[in-house]
Structure formats: C-alpha cells, structure tokens
Amino acid sequence: MHLGMRWALGGLTALMLSSTAMAESITVYTAYEEDEAAAFLEEAKKALPDVDVNLLRLSTGDLAARIIAEKANPQHDVLWGFAVTSMVNPQILEGLEAYKPEGLDAIPARFRDPDGKWFAVTGYMAALCVNNERLKDKGLKMPTSWADLTDPSFKGEVVMPNPASSGTGYIQIDSLLQMMGEEKGWAFLDKLDKNVAQYIKSGSRPCNAASAGEYTVGASFGLRAVKNIEEGYPITLVVPSEGAGNELEANGLVAASKNKDAAKRFLDWTVSKEAANAYFSWKAIVTVPGGTMPERFTKAGLPEDVSQVLFPVDFKAAAEDRTRIIQTWQEKYER
Known part of the structure; x- marks a missing residue:
C-alpha cells in the first residue's frame, strides 16, 4: 500500500502542517505497519516541528524491490524500520552512507552495522x-x-x-x-x-x-x-x-540524499529516549536504552530485558x- 503522507495519517495532517511553510522536507521509506508509523511520526513531530516528512510505506519485499529498481536514482533520504535481512542485500546496502547519530553508542554493537551503514532500533x-x-x-x-x-x-x-x-x-x-x-x-x-x-x-x-x-x-x-x-x-x-x-528493523541514511541535514536530524531522533518510549507501545524488541517496557508486556510473560x-x-x-x-x-x- 502506498501512503504518501506528511508526518501522520488522516486528520492529523492539517493540524501538524499548519506552521511548516519553511520546513525542510525529507522522504522516508519504511516497512513499519501504517498504524505503527503514524504513532511514531506523531512523536517525532514534537521534537522536529520544522522537518516535513513524506512517507512511503510498503511491505518489506515490495519496498526492497522498489529500492533496487530506483538505485540509479534514489527517491528517498532515509530508510526506516526495514528488516535487517533485507538491509544487508548488497544492492540496498551500497546505496547507504555511514552515519552515527548522537547517542548511537548506547545501542549494543550487535544491533549495529560494523561499517556504520545501518542501526536497528526495533524488532x-x-x-x-x-x-x-x-x-x-x-x-x-x-x-x-x-x-x-x-x-x-x-x-x-x-x-x-x-x-x-x-x-x-x-x-x-x-x-x-x-x-x-x-x-x-x-x-x-x-x-x-x-x-x-x-x-x-x-x-x-x-x-x-x-x-x-x-x-x-x-x-x-x-x-x-x-x-x-x-x-x-x-x-x-x-x-x-x-x-x-528474531528479526531487527533498521534505519539508514541514503548516500544520494540531497537533504542530509534534515535526514540526519530525523535519524538522531530515532535513537532518542522519546523514540524508545514510542516504540515500546508496539514492539517487543527495542534496542534504544532509556525507554520503559509497558507493564502489560511483562505481565503477559515477556522478560524485561528481551536481549x-x-x-x-x-x-x-x-x-x-x-x-x-x-x-x-x-x-x-x-x-
């Protein structure tokens, strides 16, 4: 399903874009489910009110095919919430640029690419x-x-x-x-x-x-x-x-991006404490420290530290x- 959206779905859009005339704009490709993506982006907007995100959401396989088809001329700035088993495909990995967001060192090394091209925040x-x-x-x-x-x-x-x-x-x-x-x-x-x-x-x-x-x-x-x-x-x-x-969902910076400053700010947010708490409403695996696993997860039987x-x-x-x-x-x- 193709969702061209700015920050969120439906009626939230007008409210959130009322003051974005001078906003920087980035395009983000994601395989997160649309309700997950909408919830996460609603939180991101609070931290990045001057960044205008256009989001394309597709299933993992369809998104991988699109990225490969566009690799000579990428149409996105950020890859977000994408399965690591697809991210490591050489045809996709070669289109990414190493980037180290602020706070990335707090994420265990096993959840990061040794060459810095991707880091997993959820799974x-x-x-x-x-x-x-x-x-x-x-x-x-x-x-x-x-x-x-x-x-x-x-x-x-x-x-x-x-x-x-x-x-x-x-x-x-x-x-x-x-x-x-x-x-x-x-x-x-x-x-x-x-x-x-x-x-x-x-x-x-x-x-x-x-x-x-x-x-x-x-x-x-x-x-x-x-x-x-x-x-x-x-x-x-x-x-x-x-x-x-387990499968991890990772983020990366597109090497061909013409909006790297805004793209990097978005990627910085994805490893923030605020992002971690947003992820915990939807994900069993959250690699970003600082968030709190909901009590309903542990009551149901998930360990507090799933790692x-x-x-x-x-x-x-x-x-x-x-x-x-x-x-x-x-x-x-x-x-």
Whole structure:
C-alpha cells in the first residue's frame, strides 16, 4: 500500500502542517505497519516541528524491490524500520552512507552495522502461544522449548507459520538451523514436522488458532501473544529456552540524499529516549536504552530485558541462505 503522507495519517495532517511553510522536507521509506508509523511520526513531530516528512510505506519485499529498481536514482533520504535481512542485500546496502547519530553508542554493537551503514532500533521475536485449557484437557505438559514440541504427545497439536510466506516463519526455521548447525537442524525439523498439524501463511494466525482452542501450540511472535492475552484468551506466552529467533528493523541514511541535514536530524531522533518510549507501545524488541517496557508486556510473560533471550542471529547469513533454505523446507515439509 502506498501512503504518501506528511508526518501522520488522516486528520492529523492539517493540524501538524499548519506552521511548516519553511520546513525542510525529507522522504522516508519504511516497512513499519501504517498504524505503527503514524504513532511514531506523531512523536517525532514534537521534537522536529520544522522537518516535513513524506512517507512511503510498503511491505518489506515490495519496498526492497522498489529500492533496487530506483538505485540509479534514489527517491528517498532515509530508510526506516526495514528488516535487517533485507538491509544487508548488497544492492540496498551500497546505496547507504555511514552515519552515527548522537547517542548511537548506547545501542549494543550487535544491533549495529560494523561499517556504520545501518542501526536497528526495533524488532520482533519468535514466541509460542500455548492454550492453557486445551493443554489441560489433553493432559499435556507446558512446553518450555522447541525440543519439548517434538515429544509424541504433541502430535497434531502444533501449528507454525510457513517460512516461504511469513517473515516470522523464516526467522523461526533459520534460527533453529543456525543454533544447531544445518545437519542437526534439519534432523530436528524432521522430528518437529511429525507433530505439526499445518503450516499457515501468516506469522500471527498460528497464535490466533491456538488462542481459539483449535490447537494447543501456535508458533508465532511475542507481541501477537501479548495482544491475545490482553484480549482475554486463555494462553501462555512461552519464549523457547533455546533462544528466540528474531528479526531487527533498521534505519539508514541514503548516500544520494540531497537533504542530509534534515535526514540526519530525523535519524538522531530515532535513537532518542522519546523514540524508545514510542516504540515500546508496539514492539517487543527495542534496542534504544532509556525507554520503559509497558507493564502489560511483562505481565503477559515477556522478560524485561528481551536481549537476554534473543538468539544472536547472523542476519547476513540468514539473507544469503534464504532462497536455499526455503526451497529445502518446501521440498521436505510444505503441504
């Protein structure tokens, strides 16, 4: 979906632009969901009232294709909230310029490009949604790990995202292969597959299916579980003890930008405490220090410091291996 917007959506625009006649203007490309982007930009405007942002929001795959198609003549100044596994594509990375926003050193090195071309401020993590009522009815033991889901007692009780269509599904599969090594990883997935009732073309729907009591366990992502718990569904959020696969959402400065001063000010804001608090309304992973995780997240089962449970994904390898891994997965398990 193409959203050409200045700072925010709908009725907020006129209010926010009433005094921007002399504003500097930048174009930002993002893969954040439109409601997330609108909320974040509303906060950014408070800090940067004289910067006029035109935003294009597309899904990760569509945005990557557009950036590559425009690489001879980029139409944007900033890339914001973009999956690191896509950011590291050489055709995209070569269009970025190293930039170090004020305060960047406070973000752990594992969330930054060694060459300074990108830094990740948010992300999402794999998690299991376990239906408490169905678990009890079936006489099953609460799983705490991926390994627990290979027990024969869970046969037909597990649903997972299809990694060919779901980014969440891919990070789950790829992180297991990375943590175990491919030979042992594929052998593990063979065992897990025996218990999987179906693979669903969505990262959130496995959690929704478990929440509705259709299955006992839905492999999904952390914030989907939090939201379903808040809505009253009888589920438990489980972070697999092996470590949670994760995808990071990163920012970068476009080398060809003609508006670099304003672009840099925007990127500076993205690592501010105010930005961190805005992110925490929507994201399980916030790498910027200074923000406060909402109590509703921890009450639902997310650890206060999610960095302690994240598997250290090699994002470059995840990107390079994606086609091969998905093809192998489809040959083995797709049904």
